[in-house]
Structure formats: C-alpha cells, structure tokens
Amino acid sequence: MTDNFFGDIHGWDFEGFHTGGDTEAWKRLGAHLVTVTDESGTEISGTRFTVWAPNAKEVRVFGDFCDWDGDAHPMRLIPHTGVWGIFLPGVGAGAVYKFKVRGADDRWIDRADPYARYAEQPPATASVVIADSDYEWNDDAWLEHRRNSKLYQEPMAIYEVHLGGWRRGKSYQDLATELVEYVSWQGYTHVEFMPVAQHPYEPSWGYQVTGYFAPQSAWGTPDELRYLIDKLHEAGIGVLLDWVPGHFPKDEWALGRFDGTALYEHADPRQGEQPDWGTYVFNFGRNEVKSFLVSNALYWIQEFHFDGLRIDAVASMLYLDYSRGDNWVPNIYGGRENLEAIDLLRYVNKHLYERQPGVVLIAEESTSFPGITKPVHHGGLGFGFKWNMGWMNDSLGYLSLDPIYRQYHHNEMTFAMVYSFSENFILPISHDEVVHGKGAMVTKIPGDDWQKFATLRAFYAFMWSHPGKQLLFMGSEFGQRSEFNESAGLEWWVSDLWGHRGVQLLMRRLNEVYRHVPALWKLDTDPAGFRWIDADDAGGNVFSYLRNDGAGDQVAVVVNFSPAPREDYRIGLPTEGVWTEILNTDLPEFNGTGGYVNHQVVATEIPSNHLPASASVLVPPLGAVWLRFDPHGVRDDQSTN
Incomplete structure (x- = not known):
C-alpha cells in the first residue's frame, strides 16, 4: 500500500507552489488524514505525508507508529516536484512524527515538518498529525461586521498580550474566560497576540518560530485557540496576530539547511543571516518560499479567524544593509532596498486584502521608507497601518526628563504632528519598551510615586487623544514596576495598590470615553x-x-x-x-x-x-x-x- 502513496496528489498539484502562486500550500504539504481505495476497491484510512526537499538524497518518515524506527518508512520523490511523499495506512490523528532527511551534504538530520499544524509541547520538537478542524464558529455576526468595517474611521485601542505571560500557567481555554472578561472590562477594541506559532524557546516570546503553521502547543490545541478567538469575537473584540516572516532560528531540527542546502534561507550569508538575532533570513525571491509565506499569512486569518497581522521587523526585510555594516550585497540597481522582500510584502498585503475583506495588515517599521501604508496599485507597500516608532521614541524621551528640563525638549512632543498624516499610524507602547533594561513605564518617569503615577496618567490621556490608533502592552495599564518577564507573568497583586489602581481605572475610563467620542478617532488619518x-x-x-x-x-x-x-x-x-x-x-x-x-x-x-x-x-x-x-x-x- 505504501506504493500508492500519491493518493490524490499529482505533479500538477505543485505547479502553483513552484511558481509562488500557491496561497494554500498547507493543504498539499505536511501530514493529512486521507482515505484511499486500493486495487480491490477497499477503502483504507491513514496519513499522507509530503515534504519539499528537492536536494535531499533520501527522506524517511518515522514516529511513535513505528517505535521511532528511522528506517521503517522511506519516502518516494514525486517526479518533477522536489516533493517526497508516502501514504501510511492506519496512522491516525495524534501520531507523533519527524522526517529523517539525508541532505545534499550526506548528513542525516531529524526534522520537524515545516507544514505541521500541531507539534509536541516544548521542549519536545516533533510534529503531530491532526485532523482538519471541525470547530463550529459562533462569530458570523462579527465577521459580517468586519467585512463592512471602515478601520481608519473607527476606534482602535489595542491591548498587546503575551499569552504565556499574562497569567502564568493559563491555557487558551482559561484565557477564553479570564482574558475576555478583563479586556471587556478595560474596554479595548482589539487584542494583539505576540506570536503564537510554535516556538520551543520561551524567552524568544515567539519571535523565533520553528513551526509556522502550528499554534504554540504549550497553551493548548489549535481548536482551543479557535475557541479563545471565537469568545473574543463574541465579546466584540478584534484579534490581531504578530507574524514573523523576516527571519527564523538556526535550530538544526527546524527549517535551516532543510535538505542539506539553503532551502528556505538565502544561501549567501550576507543576505541569508540576520546578525542582530543570530537567525536565518528567508530567501524572499524563491517562489516556493513565497508560497510558504503567503500561505502562512492566509492560514492564520482563514483557519483561525484572526482579524489581521502585525508584521514584525519590517525594516530588517526592506534593507539589504540592515545591521550588516559594510558586509552586504546591493540589489541589481546598486541600491540597498531588498526588492524581493518588497515584492513579497506587496504580494501578501494585496492578496489578503482581496481574499479577506476587512482584515488589517500592520507594519512594525522604524525608518522613513516611503509609502508603507500607500496602496500597492499606487506604488506603496499596501499595509493598512504602520507603528509610529518616531512618536514613541520622542515621547518616552520626553517623559524620562525631570519637568524642569522638559521645556527644552518641548518640540519632541509636537514634532510627530509634522508627519502624522504621511502614513496611517498606530501609536505603540509595546513590549519592546519595557524590557532589556529600558524599565517599565512608571519607572521611566522621574520623581516620587505621586509624580510618577500622575505623569503616567497624563501621558496616557495625551496618547489616547493624539491622532492615530493606540496600542499598549499588558501590565502598562496598571503601572507594573518590573520589566516584562515571560517566566514570571504580570504582577497582578500591585493592581490593587494606590497609584497602580488609579492608572488601571483611568485606562478603563479612557477607553470608555474614547469609544464613544467620534472626534477622537473619526479623522485619525486626515489633517482636518x-x-x-x-x-x-x-x-x-x-x-x-x-x-x-x-x-x-x-x-x-x-x-x-x-x-x-x-x-x-x-x-x-x-x-x-x-x-x-x-x-x-x-x-x-x-x-x-x-x-x-x-x-x-x-x-x-x-x-x-x-x-x-x-x-x-x-x-x-x-x-x-x-x-x-x-x-x-x-x-x-x-x-x-
């Protein structure tokens, strides 16, 4: 029966994948439960495994269904595709597996499935066979509202959340009650999840992804994530997702050098490595990588009903010389712009806006690259919003000054209005501003506690009334004093104390007033x-x-x-x-x-x-x-x- 591994897969199924036009590649690659009919007409159920590894010399699949015998199930190369496949009868949902790949360099390496839709709980790294979801959604009214939304002319106050650190030990199901209740009480219009794709290294906060199609299993199953999103939608709260298409970690069992060659990453280390983070950079010009990334972006929105993506580290994608000093390769015109990455971002944005009307794509972009939020058909990158990093840096610099010196830096708080309508902006006070020695929001401010908390309240009122949408990282809404620590969670106990409670109640009032006063958001992107x-x-x-x-x-x-x-x-x-x-x-x-x-x-x-x-x-x-x-x-x- 293993000779009949093709099932419903034929060479032509991968034509779009190889031309960069397959936007649902997860349906063709990875592990899928299927039923095939043998020569006698008997139906046999099992799992079809497929993996793209065009330069591999041999590929095998092994797992708990064969006592982890790496020699038990050699896969066959589907002609003219670069894809290896096999059908294994009797292998069902819940089976744990890896691919054993003999690369072009003759090394055997055990690999997680790049298209796995579920994975073992960290620190284990194997992939898990999962059935197509039959989750019954209850958010039809929300999705209809989303399709007809006018985001630029609506309130948007975003609560940024690290799901593992909001309250330690909570699952997707727990959060579907506790997080929904809290965000509803606080009055935010949206939550933004820091990356939920599989990442065994917890201190990466999800920014070093090893399983792009698998929700983080430490917090529950994919359907339990769907349940959390569903409950947020039922409460009238939009859900955004941090997406990381710019780079990926070098873990040997993951994407890097997958078939013994630079398959997903660029082969030239001057283009294929990100020195700041010790990671690989995707080869954005490779068609199969385009299919992988555009499919992944659509996957989270289509399969999990996310309302939009915040794209991480866009500046690192746009510039070939980003953090590389003199060690970089110019584009074909001699410039520093990464033309392939620009093309990919335009492709992803255009496709998602056409495919899923009402979703929003947000760029975390820290430079003055022109046209970030300009439509693709007008020569822009096609994002809906851009984080206003300049406003954030200037504002936090001003806040850190003793009041007697603020008069000499007054223009740092007014300068943003010079360019506020050049893009569609979100004002971010994100996780990046309360880590790595920068101090929590309340500790950035000089003075005694009365001055610290009063200033913080004044600043949030300034922020919530400033042109642009708003984003605030969890814990900042009650003035947590400690920097964010994913292994400790938020210090909820301080939210009942003087000062902290006042800030928390002010944020609730700010959101309440903001949502009901159109003057504060209707013309956010209009100088009028x-x-x-x-x-x-x-x-x-x-x-x-x-x-x-x-x-x-x-x-x-x-x-x-x-x-x-x-x-x-x-x-x-x-x-x-x-x-x-x-x-x-x-x-x-x-x-x-x-x-x-x-x-x-x-x-x-x-x-x-x-x-x-x-x-x-x-x-x-x-x-x-x-x-x-x-x-x-x-x-x-x-x-x-």
Whole structure:
C-alpha cells in the first residue's frame, strides 16, 4: 500500500507552489488524514505525508507508529516536484512524527515538518498529525461586521498580550474566560497576540518560530485557540496576530539547511543571516518560499479567524544593509532596498486584502521608507497601518526628563504632528519598551510615586487623544514596576495598590470615553481632524489641541507635564458655548488630588490662540483635561431644577 502513496496528489498539484502562486500550500504539504481505495476497491484510512526537499538524497518518515524506527518508512520523490511523499495506512490523528532527511551534504538530520499544524509541547520538537478542524464558529455576526468595517474611521485601542505571560500557567481555554472578561472590562477594541506559532524557546516570546503553521502547543490545541478567538469575537473584540516572516532560528531540527542546502534561507550569508538575532533570513525571491509565506499569512486569518497581522521587523526585510555594516550585497540597481522582500510584502498585503475583506495588515517599521501604508496599485507597500516608532521614541524621551528640563525638549512632543498624516499610524507602547533594561513605564518617569503615577496618567490621556490608533502592552495599564518577564507573568497583586489602581481605572475610563467620542478617532488619518490650540507653551510644559470628527463633534485637550497647576489657563476654542469636562486624570478615583475639576467651562467671544472664542480652564499638575463641546449645553449657573 505504501506504493500508492500519491493518493490524490499529482505533479500538477505543485505547479502553483513552484511558481509562488500557491496561497494554500498547507493543504498539499505536511501530514493529512486521507482515505484511499486500493486495487480491490477497499477503502483504507491513514496519513499522507509530503515534504519539499528537492536536494535531499533520501527522506524517511518515522514516529511513535513505528517505535521511532528511522528506517521503517522511506519516502518516494514525486517526479518533477522536489516533493517526497508516502501514504501510511492506519496512522491516525495524534501520531507523533519527524522526517529523517539525508541532505545534499550526506548528513542525516531529524526534522520537524515545516507544514505541521500541531507539534509536541516544548521542549519536545516533533510534529503531530491532526485532523482538519471541525470547530463550529459562533462569530458570523462579527465577521459580517468586519467585512463592512471602515478601520481608519473607527476606534482602535489595542491591548498587546503575551499569552504565556499574562497569567502564568493559563491555557487558551482559561484565557477564553479570564482574558475576555478583563479586556471587556478595560474596554479595548482589539487584542494583539505576540506570536503564537510554535516556538520551543520561551524567552524568544515567539519571535523565533520553528513551526509556522502550528499554534504554540504549550497553551493548548489549535481548536482551543479557535475557541479563545471565537469568545473574543463574541465579546466584540478584534484579534490581531504578530507574524514573523523576516527571519527564523538556526535550530538544526527546524527549517535551516532543510535538505542539506539553503532551502528556505538565502544561501549567501550576507543576505541569508540576520546578525542582530543570530537567525536565518528567508530567501524572499524563491517562489516556493513565497508560497510558504503567503500561505502562512492566509492560514492564520482563514483557519483561525484572526482579524489581521502585525508584521514584525519590517525594516530588517526592506534593507539589504540592515545591521550588516559594510558586509552586504546591493540589489541589481546598486541600491540597498531588498526588492524581493518588497515584492513579497506587496504580494501578501494585496492578496489578503482581496481574499479577506476587512482584515488589517500592520507594519512594525522604524525608518522613513516611503509609502508603507500607500496602496500597492499606487506604488506603496499596501499595509493598512504602520507603528509610529518616531512618536514613541520622542515621547518616552520626553517623559524620562525631570519637568524642569522638559521645556527644552518641548518640540519632541509636537514634532510627530509634522508627519502624522504621511502614513496611517498606530501609536505603540509595546513590549519592546519595557524590557532589556529600558524599565517599565512608571519607572521611566522621574520623581516620587505621586509624580510618577500622575505623569503616567497624563501621558496616557495625551496618547489616547493624539491622532492615530493606540496600542499598549499588558501590565502598562496598571503601572507594573518590573520589566516584562515571560517566566514570571504580570504582577497582578500591585493592581490593587494606590497609584497602580488609579492608572488601571483611568485606562478603563479612557477607553470608555474614547469609544464613544467620534472626534477622537473619526479623522485619525486626515489633517482636518486636528488643530493645535497652543503648540508653543514650552515654559509651562503644556500642550493644547483640538480634535473633531468633521460632523460637529469637537474635543479640546489640555495636558500639563509640569508639577505646577494652571488655575486660570486660557485656551482658544472654535465655538462659543458650553464645553463639558469628559475626562480629568486628577480625579480622586484615579488617585489624583481632585482639586482641579472643571465640570464645564463656557467659551465666550474673546479671541485667543487665533481662534474666535476662549475659556479659562483649571489644569491639574501633571494632569490632563478633555473638554467636549455641548451644542445643547446649559450653563451650571443658569440651569434650573
């Protein structure tokens, strides 16, 4: 029966794979439960194994079904495909296996399946046969909403989560209750999972992937991950996934030198190795690698209902000289741009937006490469959003200064508005900013605890009212003092303490107000949605500006990064009448003083800041105030019971 290993696989099935056009390669490669009919008409069930290893001299499959006898099941090369295959009767779901590959270099190496859809729990590294999922989704209403969404004109507040470190020891199923309840209570619109593809090395946080099609088995089964996503969707929460197509680790049992040659990676180490991370770089110009990566991107969205991908380390893909000093190879035009990687990113973005309307592709890109979020048909890379790393660096640099010195760095907080509408931006305070000696958010800020927590609350109010969508890494919403440590989990116990609890409750209020005020998000990508009131009050460490939705909703924001209150601070306003305070970071419920509350202010016909009206505002020390125009407002001193 092993001679009948082809089953329903023929040479032509791999034509798209070899031309870079197979966007569902996982359906053809890897391990699949099939039923074949023998010469007598008898149906026989088993597993079909296929693996691409064109330069291998021999390939075998072995596992617990043959007592790990590496000689038991030699595979055959399917003519003209570079793919080895075999059908093994009786091998069913749950079987654990590896490929034994004799490479072009004559070395025998045991390999995990590149297309495995499940794997052993770390630190074990074998692949596991799994049936096609029959999970019954309950998110039809969510997917319909997603198809009709207008992301640029909708609220997006993202909670970034490392699933293994949010609460240690929790499974996908546990998180489907606990994480969903917490994110719903906090009010975020989306969660973003740090990579969930199989990665036995836990300290990599998932950025060194060994199983691109297998959800991390340490936290549960693929269907249990589906259940978690389903529950988030039922709660009205979008789910984004960190995707790592730029590089992969050198573990001998994984993708590297898979058939004894540089198969998935570029052969030239000047192009095929990433010195910063000690990893291999994909050969983006190889058609079979294109099929692998575009299939993988679609796989997570199609098979797991993720609402989008955040693509990691895009800058490392775009530039041939990234972190390589003088040791790099120019492109065919003599430039530093990686033309093959650019082509791949455009291909992935275009295909996913066409195939799955409503999904979002987000670039973590730290340079000024043009057109990151410009459509492919207009010459751009085709991403939906880009992380605003410049805003992040400038803002955190400003926060780290003693208030007396902030006046000399005032422009670092205003500079982002020079380019804020050149791309569609997300403002990220991500995991990268609270590790490796950078300190947690609250510890970046000088002063005593009162100053630290007050400043942090003011900063989050600044961030949530700034043009662009928002992203905050877990633990930062309650001011955890320790850096992120995947082996310890978050310090939830501090969230009940003074200061920490205030920040956590403020974040809940920020999300609540944000989601209900279109002025704060409707025109995030349009310069018409923002205007400075006063960008130049460096001496006061105060920033004031207006947000509007183009349809009458208007919010004035005043943020004071000085420990001195502003008790009669006049701001220009575009409209006379009542402006109601909808947020004040200094309220007692947020562990503030409660001494600088406006309730409402009345703008009168006194021009200021080049605006036709103005009002005097109480601005708390190290605090922020949001005021919303109320066209039907009645002054407090004129109201009647």
